[in-house]
Amino acid sequence: MASRGRDNAGSRGGGYGRSQRDEYRGEQRSSRGRDGGRRRRDDEDRRDGRWDERRHERRRDDEDRRDGRWDERRHERRDDGDRREEEADEDPGDVRDDSAGHYEGAVGATIRGRYEILGEAGLGTFGRVVECADREAGRRRVALKVVRRIERYTESAAVEAEILRDVNRAAAGGGAGGGLCVKLLDTFEFQGHFCLVFEKAGTSLYDFLKGHDYAPFGPRTVRAVSRQLLEALRFLHGLRLVHTDLKLENVLLRRSGVAAPPLDDRGRIELADGDAAIVVIDFGGATYDDERKSSIVNTRQYRAPEVILNLGWSTPSDLWSAGCIVAELGRGELLFATHSNTEHLALIERCVGPFPRALVAKSRYAAKYFDGDARSKWEAVLPRDGRDHVRAMPKLRDYCGRDDHLHMLLAGLLTIDPDARLSAADALEKCPFLALDN
Numbered sequence: 469m470a471s472r473g474r475d476n477a478g479s480r481g482g483g484y485g486r487s488q489r490d491e492y493r494g495e496q497r498s499s500r501g502r503d504g505g506r507r508r509r510d511d512e513d514r515r516d517g518r519w520d521e522r523r524h525e526r527r528r529d530d531e532d533r534r535d536g537r538w539d540e541r542r543h544e545r546r547d548d549g550d551r552r553e554e555e556a557d558e559d560p561g562d563v564r565d566d567s568a569g570h571y572e573g574a575v576g577a578t579i580r581g582r583y584e585i586l587g588e589a590g591l592g593t594f595g596r597v598v599e600c601a602d603r604e605a606g607r608r609r610v611a612l613k614v615v616r617r618i619e620r621y622t623e624s625a626a627v628e629a630e631i632l633r634d635v636n637r638a639a640a641g642g643g644a645g646g647g648l649c650v651k652l653l654d655t656f657e658f659q660g661h662f663c664l665v666f667e668k669a670g671t672s673l674y675d676f677l678k679g680h681d682y683a684p685f686g687p688r689t690v691r692a693v694s695r696q697l698l699e700a701l702r703f704l705h706g707l708r709l710v711h712t713d714l715k716l717e718n719v720l721l722r723r724s725g726v727a728a729p730p731l732d733d734r735g736r737i738e739l740a741d742g743d744a745a746i747v748v749i750d751f752g753g754a755t756y757d758d759e760r761k762s763s764i765v766n767t768r769q770y771r772a773p774e775v776i777l778n779l780g781w782s783t784p785s786d787l788w789s790a791g792c793i794v795a796e797l798g799r800g801e802l803l804f805a806t807h808s809n810t811e812h813l814a815l816i817e818r819c820v821g822p823f824p825r826a827l828v829a830k831s832r833y834a835a836k837y838f839d840g841d842a843r844s845k846w847e848a849v850l851p852r853d854g855r856d857h858v859r860a861m862p863k864l865r866d867y868c869g870r871d872d873h874l875h876m877l878l879a880g881l882l883t884i885d886p887d888a889r890l891s892a893a894d895a896l897e898k899c900p901f902l903a904l905d906n
Contacts, residue, residue: 674716
């Protein structure tokens, strides 16, 4: 299927494994069922999503200033905020920054006299991620995130680092699932750039799918990844921490160089058990549940209904995103491929059923998106191609085929009312799809 892309919002820092965008595919949007039934994302839309992310950053900063919380986000730097000017003389190749504040060190350059750049690992609005060899740790491979030399990105990265230290400390204390969250090894400032050093992992699930023509994963791999993802969420939610930006780009295969075996007779990829190990990254938008929250979080296509309707959000919003991920793993395509609220809400209604009236009534946008019976107004509002797109959306039951256990899990994770949505702990305990003996 043609791509409909995804929009980004709410992320403070971006994930360390996010790949660079390719050229626009030039594919037209088409309804489900054509071209093999696969809806592929185009990378031009991902670039558009980065603009959405920047707009959200400005809104968040303005809100923080109004609420007097700006100074609270100025966390102490691990290295006392030192610019370490002496480091500028260690490696002549280190001083390469463009006017937009990006670090431009090339392969072979070293950062802080310790981290030798081996290649690129990611690029985003936050800055660059480079794969490095740590000269002081036996040339251990690490991922080094070099944040742009812009104040709001520096402050956001410092917040991300503080949250990851909390997460890593809790994991070291024996918290089950904590080892599934990326490990932060070090932070420092270098020539005005805030830097975060992470353990090196493999490719993202998105890049793996993209690299294999979006062939879906088989049920055993979907089960393994889903279970680990929910174990990570059970751990994070036990800390009252909401990730806020779960998507395929932010779930990495732990091992580097995982090769896909030949497709099975249904065109699916089944990874070997050890190859399906994952790690969750990008805590740039993570928020403690008792903190003041931005109104918009998540990348569009993984955004929960309560976020769209501005009803407030908490840990259940992560479970909605997890449901979208589980569905995507088994089909190789986005569950909700959309760029607008009206279309998004209509797709949700079409897939999982009507919105509860009481929930809709709480939203100040009720009259904009719904009629008096809490039914989406999509037929009267959307253009023809949008209406065709919504009509082509399958019911969740049809999406799951004959797999009753998968349907039970997705129906629980994709419950519209967040108060009734399945928690990570309940999913792991009650859903047969996730059972270890399957």
